[in-house]
Amino acid sequence: MEFFVQQLVNGLxxxxxxxxxxxxxxxxxxxxxxxxxxxxxVYMVGAFIGYGVLTMAGGAADPVLPAAVLVPLMFLxxxxxxGLLGVAIERFAYRPLRDAPxxxxxxSAVGVSFFLQAAALLLFTARIRNYDTPELIPFSxxxxxxxxxxxxxxxxxxxxxxVLMVALxxxxxxxxxxxxxxxxxxxxxxxxxxxxxxxxxxAATFFIGSVLAGAAGVMIGLVFSRVFHFMGFxxxxxxxxxxxxxxxxxxxxxxxxxxLIGLAEAYAAAYLSSRFSELxxxxxxxGVMLVRPSGLFGTPALQKV
Amino acid sequence: xxxxxxxxxxxxxxxxxxxxxTGDTGAATATTDxxxxxxxxxxxxxxxxxGAEETTTGPTTEAEDTGDGxxxxxxxxxxxxxxxxxxxxxxxxxxxxxxxxxxxxxxRFNADNGTNFALVEADTQLDPAQATTVAQQFVSNGDILxxxxxxxxxxxxxxxxxxxxxxxxxxxxxxxxxxxTGGDYPTFFRVVPNDDAxxxxxxxxxVDELGAQNVFIIDDQTSYSTGLxxxxxxxxxxxxxxxxxxxxxxxxxxxxALVSRISDDTDIVFLPWQLAASAQLFSxxxxxxxxxxxxxxxxxxFSPDDFSAEGAxxxxxxxxxxxxxxxxxxxxxxxxxxxxxxxFGPPTxxxxxxxxxAVLAACEAGDVSREAVLEQVGDVTxxxxxxxxxxxxxxxxxxxxxQFYIFRIEGGEYVLVx
Numbered sequence: 001m002e003f004f005v006q007q008l009v010n011g012l013x014x015x016x017x018x019x020x021x022x023x024x025x026x027x028x029x030x031x032x033x034x035x036x037x038x039x040x041x042v043y044m045v046g047a048f049i050g051y052g053v054l055t056m057a058g059g060a061a062d063p064v065l066p067a068a069v070l071v072p073l074m075f076l077x078x079x080x081x082x083g084l085l086g087v088a089i090e091r092f093a094y095r096p097l098r099d100a101p102x103x104x105x106x107x108s109a110v111g112v113s114f115f116l117q118a119a120a121l122l123l124f125t126a127r128i129r130n131y132d133t134p135e136l137i138p139f140s141x142x143x144x145x146x147x148x149x150x151x152x153x154x155x156x157x158x159x160x161x162x163v164l165m166v167a168l169x170x171x172x173x174x175x176x177x178x179x180x181x182x183x184x185x186x187x188x189x190x191x192x193x194x195x196x197x198x199x200x201x202x203a204a205t206f207f208i209g210s211v212l213a214g215a216a217g218v219m220i221g222l223v224f225s226r227v228f229h230f231m232g233f234x235x236x237x238x239x240x241x242x243x244x245x246x247x248x249x250x251x252x253x254x255x256x257x258x259x260l261i262g263l264a265e266a267y268a269a270a271y272l273s274s275r276f277s278e279l280x281x282x283x284x285x286x287g288v289m290l291v292r293p294s295g296l297f298g299t300p301a302l303q304k305v
Numbered sequence: 306x307x308x309x310x311x312x313x314x315x316x317x318x319x320x321x322x323x324x325x326x327t328g329d330t331g332a333a334t335a336t337t338d339x340x341x342x343x344x345x346x347x348x349x350x351x352x353x354x355x356g357a358e359e360t361t362t363g364p365t366t367e368a369e370d371t372g373d374g375x376x377x378x379x380x381x382x383x384x385x386x387x388x389x390x391x392x393x394x395x396x397x398x399x400x401x402x403x404x405x406x407x408x409x410x411x412x413r414f415n416a417d418n419g420t421n422f423a424l425v426e427a428d429t430q431l432d433p434a435q436a437t438t439v440a441q442q443f444v445s446n447g448d449i450l451x452x453x454x455x456x457x458x459x460x461x462x463x464x465x466x467x468x469x470x471x472x473x474x475x476x477x478x479x480x481x482x483x484x485x486t487g488g489d490y491p492t493f494f495r496v497v498p499n500d501d502a503x504x505x506x507x508x509x510x511x512v513d514e515l516g517a518q519n520v521f522i523i524d525d526q527t528s529y530s531t532g533l534x535x536x537x538x539x540x541x542x543x544x545x546x547x548x549x550x551x552x553x554x555x556x557x558x559x560x561x562a563l564v565s566r567i568s569d570d571t572d573i574v575f576l577p578w579q580l581a582a583s584a585q586l587f588s589x590x591x592x593x594x595x596x597x598x599x600x601x602x603x604x605x606x607f608s609p610d611d612f613s614a615e616g617a618x619x620x621x622x623x624x625x626x627x628x629x630x631x632x633x634x635x636x637x638x639x640x641x642x643x644x645x646x647x648x649f650g651p652p653t654x655x656x657x658x659x660x661x662x663a664v665l666a667a668c669e670a671g672d673v674s675r676e677a678v679l680e681q682v683g684d685v686t687x688x689x690x691x692x693x694x695x696x697x698x699x700x701x702x703x704x705x706x707x708q709f710y711i712f713r714i715e716g717g718e719y720v721l722v723x
Binding site: 140 | 392393394395397398400401523526551552553554556557558559560561562563565566580582583585586589590592593594595610611
């Protein structure tokens with residue numbers, strides 16, 4: 001039983017990171033019908049910004065700031081940095097192609113993805129960097145529930161992810177910007193006619209999605225330590241899978257999809273073998289696609305007349 | 306939409322196919338008269354070669370004119386050696402180090418011998434398919450007389466049949482799978498010992514010195530890793546050790562679930578992996594879950610910068626070259642120019658040295674052909690090899706008298722224990 005619960009914690013950690021990445025894919029798709037393949041790289045950049053802040057503060061072993069200040073600072077810097085990067089990508093790679101055939105921005109997205117990967121390789125070389133989190137917040141610090149150990153870092157990651165997701169939900173459902181985003185997603189032309197500055201709404205969507213990816217990058221750095229130029233590829237793929245499983249374009253769907261993928265991976269590794277974890281993930285994807293082609297929470301696309 | 310995703314991924318997969326270089330431009334530079342060419346600045350160390358559309362020549366001979374001034378025969382100009390490695394992709398941290406050491410070896414060789422050989426660099430991304438394309442490009446480039454690499458055993462297997470008809474010698478700097486030198490790949494040589502040496506060394510040490518009772522072996526699904534695990538497992542079982550075996554993809558980012566499967570009576574976790582940073586995470590997650598088993602890693606984990614789990618053991622095909630006084634000058638020169646390095650660089654230096662020495666010898670003997678170079682590689686002797694012992698090849702293409710060393714990590718330092 002404790003083994004089962006331990007996997008629940010592992011799966012939730014992984015799942016909350018996937019969910020944050022999936023949200024960025026889903027929001028952008030919802031509003032532009034564009035698969036932003038550069039999203040994984042935005043997450044990679046977020047992880048590097050977090051690493052940069054950590055290094056500037058003296059590194060994990062000998063930080064000049066207490067962990068309680070440093071970690072929020074890392075999150076803040078990564079989120080803002082990634083957010084601005086997302087806006088820049090939208091402005092220079094997608095907006096000029098707004099009225100081009102749908103394949104054009106998609107190719108542009110793949111190009112941006114390669115560009116960012118190569119840029120990171122150029123700037124940081126291919127060496128795998130290590131957050132060395134245990135030096136900052138020892139993994140042995142945490143909550144013990146009976147025989148179960150949950151480290152503080154994991155609690156931090158899961159709680160931060162939940163807070164961000166709640167904040168996003170409130171933003172989309174309760175604010176003027178959220179209303180404008182929903183309107184733009186529903187029908188961009190009609191929204192523009194109603195006086196909504198759709199370009200600004202789209203930029204804001206990219207900003208918010210990228211902020212979440214930046215946070216996910218720091219989380220991965222904190223829990224799984226390793227940061228390198230190629231990390232965005234697989235994470236982006238998993239986030240994308242999560243978004244599709246949940247129903248792309250649907251915000252609660254992305255959250256559920258992310259958690260589902262994370263849990264599936266953890267349980268497959270624990271009860272079958274690590275070699276099957278990706279098999280299980282993509283089997284779930286195929287299964288969902290067969291039964292509900294629009295995803296768990298997705299609504300079938302309506303043909304606009 | 307999924308179709309689009311697949312298309313995009315396929316595009317990503319194909320992206321590297323143009324990466325292999327043709328050495329034409331570089332060769333042209335190399336043939337320029339040394340007396341009229343100013344010494345070139347060596348490539349800056351941080352420059353990656355994602356496109357790899359370049360060749361490197363070291364400082365030209367002008368710098369040496371005031372020295373012993375021995376000039377290579379004129380028809381040696383413009384000859385090159387190919388290097389294939391994973392310069393981008395998942396294993397780029399290994400590939401970049403190998404590339405830098407190959408460039409470093411070329412610069413020093415050219416400076417020492419008054420040659421201006423060039424290096425043709427090609428990216429394989431540790432992918433046999435990519436390596437095949439690269440191999441074909443190497444074969445069709447007449448300037449290339451020998452090849453350093455490719456890095457992975459799976460790639461070395463893929464390129465063998467392409468090199469063989471052209472008698473193109475290729476010298477592995479990290480491919481340790483035993484079967485490579487069994488006769489199927491007659492143009493293959495390697496400067497590192499094979500897993501027939503590593504496996505028994507590791508297994509014996511675990512049983513005799515560490516008193517292993519219960520060992521968990523986790524391979525990383527590469528040809529290198531499964532091969533080594535397959536050698537170690539029966540040796541341990543014969544010695545009465547209980548062995549559990551699992552496997553995890555090399556690009557895995559989280560080992561938590563795997564770590565929780567380590568039973569409490571497991572005393573050693575054997576990780577024949579290629580990425581040291583992954584093992585570091587594995588050890589951190591073991592600590593997180595209160596697992597106390599000792600990690601025993603293979604040569605791939607020898608990387609003091611990336612892997613520092615207290616009390617862990619690592620085997621290596623070379624003594625720590627930073628601890629060898631006779632290599633201090635070399636280590637310092639490299640570090641100054643290119644920065645820190647792990648375990649994959651020095652063998653690449655040795656392999657490049659072998660290739661260049663053979664090309665020069667063939668050239669001095671007046672027979673500049675791949676066949677002649679292949680023969681010369683077999684006869685090369687490097688007396689003061691960077692790997693700590695004289696380097697010669699046996700009839701199979703393996704290094705004579707190769708042995709493995711075992712280190713224990715104590716306070717972040719690698720201490721030689723056997």
